Amino acid sequence: MIKSYIKKIISVLLIPGMLVISGFQEKGSIYTCRNGQASFQSDAPLEVIKASSKNLTGAINISDRSFSFLVPTKTFEGFNSSLQKTHFNEDYMETDTYPNSTFKGKIIEEIDLSVPGTYKVRAKGKMYIHGVENDRIVRCDLTVSEKKIDVTAAFTVFLADHNISIPSILNQKIAEEIKVEISFSLTSADN
């Protein structure tokens, strides 16, 4: 009887203890990034359009390899004219209605991101652009060093996948397939 009481007491003490410990572990296992870069290029027969944003933010948890990234769509700069940027925000991306583009999910490969090295991984998750969510797998290059993870990735986004419609008069000037490049550095949230 006494033994079982002791066990109960231990379990009562242990559980909050574990919670605290796991809380600590989680804090150390989260890496974040504030000013990541996202750029895109539309390569149409008659015109090339480029724009980029330095406002990509994101976080990754190296203990379960989950991640979440966000770019405020309005922050893209570049374009060939200021009117083109206005059309990007007003007519195509509708940034008043859909302010953010996001990618959330998990790294498929079961790698330990606390070990320095370079890794080629696949990030699987939901890509949310222009109010439409798609399941995507994106290949990424990771360089892990002390308390820092550098990430680069290149992928394409089909306008049709995200319900972005281009007037037929412009289909020689805006590509249906947009090349996207992402690069950012994540640092440990402890710092």
Add this chain to the structure above:
Amino acid sequence: MVHRKTEIMRKYLLFIILIFLCSITVFSQDLDQIVGSLTDNSSPDYANAAFKGTTIVNGQSTEIPGHMDLQFNISHRFGAINQGIYTLFGIDQGTTRLGFEYGLKDIVGLSIGRSTYEKTYDGAIKVKVLRQQTGVKNIPVTVSLYQAVFIKTLKWEEPDRENLFSSRLSYATQILISRKFNRNLSLQLAPSYVHKNLVPTPEDQNNIFAIGAGGRYKLTKRFSINGEYYWLLPGKTADDFANSLGLGFDIEAAGHVFQIMATNSQLMFARGYITETEGKWSEGDIYFGFNIYRVFHTGKRNKKGN
């Protein structure tokens, strides 16, 4: 005793699993929260493009061409529709204004133009002094100041007498205040002042005040309906002339804005539509017309093969 032990173990395991699950859900929420908290809110979030054109119907909007964008304007008003079938409801006649507008740093718009009416040249500067924005600063409206000068270049009626160049000049000053309420609805107020150096008789006003109000409602991404009214403050001008009312729509297509309207003003420069509107809607003195804006970007542009 053994039985009891496994039962406790089982409960214990259940607890652990439960906590583990809890921590996972808390955790994935955390990640999104963390990302949200990292987002930089220090840069202002501008409410851009309250209007598609630099005019709403006849009158100026708060908008200016984008940085280094050169806009070519062709405006035309046909004759009054109450002339009937003989002039095909006014199509035979009309007045035209051709103009250029240029944007600097998304703040300053410069424009020049010439109207067929009294061979009037106009030059104007429009400065965006406030931009509607949220974020660090909360500014609910966009304010643009518009200053225009008009030069009448008709030959002097009496060349023999002493004619002063200043007699050809008149001016319009407007404070344009607009608010984009949402992606579709934008409204504007425009307190306006017109000064004429020379008026036909001593009774006519040299200084005329009016208040304009206008707005647009977008029905689709590239189509909006627009309306605009200029109310003349009581005075001789208000007695002799009508208040300007214009109704129309915008169609936007690949670097063009087409504005098609019906209005009782035949003149397309500020002094004209604010203080010299002769048509009366009630009598069918309505003019059909259009403004076509074509934007050319003067900076470098990425073309294929460059």
